[in-house]
Amino acid sequence: MRTVEGNELKELLIKNWMTHDAMWLYHSVQQIGIEKANVVNKAAVRSMGAIEGKRIAKALGVERIKDFGQFREFFSAAMEIVLGDFMKTSSFSYHEDNRVHAEWERCFAYEGLKRYDMIDRYKCGIFDRLEGWFDGLGILYTASPIVDGCMMYTEGRCYRDYTFEFPH
Numbered sequence: 001m002r003t004v005e006g007n008e009l010k011e012l013l014i015k016n017w018m019t020h021d022a023m024w025l026y027h028s029v030q031q032i033g034i035e036k037a038n039v040v041n042k043a044a045v046r047s048m049g050a051i052e053g054k055r056i057a058k059a060l061g062v063e064r065i066k067d068f069g070q071f072r073e074f075f076s077a078a079m080e081i082v083l084g085d086f087m088k089t090s091s092f093s094y095h096e097d098n099r100v101h102a103e104w105e106r107c108f109a110y111e112g113l114k115r116y117d118m119i120d121r122y123k124c125g126i127f128d129r130l131e132g133w134f135d136g137l138g139i140l141y142t143a144s145p146i147v148d149g150c151m152m153y154t155e156g157r158c159y160r161d162y163t164f165e166f167p168h
Contacts, residue, residue, distance in 0.1 A: 011084050014082070018087075028041070048132065049135075050132040060078070089104055089106040090103065100164075102130075107150075109124065139164060141162050
């Protein structure tokens, strides 16, 4: 038997986590309906994100993020940890006004929910994960646009702009 290591191990763990997430949502919808499952999913993802963000910061040796430069270093490293190769259809650009523009060309959640014919009623939880990080780390931010459903479904693309504030 061979050992699974490095990037292959990371990809396996991320795919398994995303499969768990998808199956949890699918079976929750079967039990309680999409409206309630959306509410529970978004709350669970956001609270998990707060814990995950702190764990990632600790693993990276980050005690506190004091400015946008530190945030950029943290966020770039954190995305390398949590994004699998199959998810890297995203881009992040950093702007001098303490803003990050995040954009996705494809979305695994959109593709999966479309397959299960639920995409028209799905409330995206992916950004709740990131916002959980920010909340858990005490980072002040605003997000734009505020979206209720799935932008891939409604607009054919998905993006967010996050503007951060770092008090002195």
